Amino acid sequence: MKAVLFREHGGPEKLSYEEIPRPQIGPQEVLIRVKACALNHLDIWVRQGSPAYPIPLPHVLGSDVAGLVEEVGSQVERVKVWDRVFVSPGISCWNCEFCLAGRDNLCRTYSLLGAKLHGGYAEYVKVPFRNVLPIPENIPFEQAAAFPLVSVTASHMLFALAGLQPGETVLVMGAGSGVGVMAVQLAKLAGARVITTVGSDDKIPKAMILGADAVINHSQETVAERVKLLTEGRGVDVVVEHIGPEVWDTCLDSLTKGGRLITCGATTGGDVKLNLRSVFSRQLTIKGSYMGTRAELVKAAELIGQNRLIAVIDRTFPLQGAPAAQELMASRKFFGKIVLVC
Numbered sequence: 001m002k003a004v005l006f007r008e009h010g011g012p013e014k015l016s017y018e019e020i021p022r023p024q025i026g027p028q029e030v031l032i033r034v035k036a037c038a039l040n041h042l043d044i045w046v047r048q049g050s051p052a053y054p055i056p057l058p059h060v061l062g063s064d065v066a067g068l069v070e071e072v073g074s075q076v077e078r079v080k081v082w083d084r085v086f087v088s089p090g091i092s093c094w095n096c097e098f099c100l101a102g103r104d105n106l107c108r109t110y111s112l113l114g115a116k117l118h119g120g121y122a123e124y125v126k127v128p129f130r131n132v133l134p135i136p137e138n139i140p141f142e143q144a145a146a147f148p149l150v151s152v153t154a155s156h157m158l159f160a161l162a163g164l165q166p167g168e169t170v171l172v173m174g175a176g177s178g179v180g181v182m183a184v185q186l187a188k189l190a191g192a193r194v195i196t197t198v199g200s201d202d203k204i205p206k207a208m209i210l211g212a213d214a215v216i217n218h219s220q221e222t223v224a225e226r227v228k229l230l231t232e233g234r235g236v237d238v239v240v241e242h243i244g245p246e247v248w249d250t251c252l253d254s255l256t257k258g259g260r261l262i263t264c265g266a267t268t269g270g271d272v273k274l275n276l277r278s279v280f281s282r283q284l285t286i287k288g289s290y291m292g293t294r295a296e297l298v299k300a301a302e303l304i305g306q307n308r309l310i311a312v313i314d315r316t317f318p319l320q321g322a323p324a325a326q327e328l329m330a331s332r333k334f335f336g337k338i339v340l341v342c
């Protein structure tokens with residue numbers, strides 16, 4: 001089969017399009033003929049060589065997969081050949097105390113498709129059958145690949161961790177990012193007032209269409225100041241953040257007393273400064289978020305199937321275009337998801 005893989009860590013030029021053997025499935029695994037695979041920032045971290053993702057090389061990236069079932073193992077239940085499916089990217093044991101409590105993203109052996117395991121930058125990928133879910137009717141493969149990781153992440157941040165309530169105000173950093181697109185829509189669906197940020201004016205109408213009540217161009221305005229103006233000096237109840245040091249102070253300054261900051265990424269670095277006096281005197285909550293639960297993914301898929309949640313796709317590339325697709329992702333000049341199709 002054809003696949004895009006890398007043999008050493010580094011830039012996008014390390015990705016090469018090659019012929020490799022098709023994966024052999026085990027009794028509880030399913031082989032999927034990949035039709036679409038969405039990119040995530042995780043792909044870039046793994047390619048560059050993050051200490052959080054020690055992997056044997058060569059490696060095939062890709063966490064968000066949709067396609068057709070090609071083969072099923074002897075102990076597979078529910079899933080049949082030719083089913084149209086998408087993949088839940090979080091691989092959990094279904095056995096530990098966290099999995100049994102429905103908190104599978106805390107699983108003791110949690111890993112991600114495309115991180116520890118070979119992912120979907122390929123014609124075929126194998127996954128545990130429990131990670132395979134049916135694509136909602138009328139949803140094309142590209143859209144089915146574009147929502148799982150980011151929708152489950154945004155949902156977990158807003159509801160499980162921030163406990164967002166109707167009528168509250170939320171600041172979503174980066175409306176055009178994968179998580180941003182989902183967080184704006186999910187917060188709006190939940191009855192919150194949504195303020196979001198973009199880096200260029202052309203993204204403002206796109207963010208409004210998703211349901212944002214106010215959009216701040218961070219290249220022209222000071223976000224925390226504008227947030228104060230928009231909230232009559234109060235600040236927001238919840239901040240959804242995935243950018244890191246570049247926006248950290250802005251996020252904290254934008255919170256009201258008792259506000260909650262949820263962070264799920266660090267695209268501009270891992271180290272930030274924190275003034276503890278400000279945290280306790282303003283009674284702030286800061287929580288780290290990683291992926292989400294299987295139940296949250298099933299809910300997101302329902303919303304996608306009802307067209308109440310939209311997986312926005314900026315561009316698609318053929319599989320061999322993966323290096324260019326990753327360069328586009330690193331450039332920030334996109335709105336929504338970038339998807340490989342094959």
Ligand SMILES: [Zn+2]
Pocket residue numbers: 092093094095096097098099100104106107108109
């Ligand atoms: Zn587990």
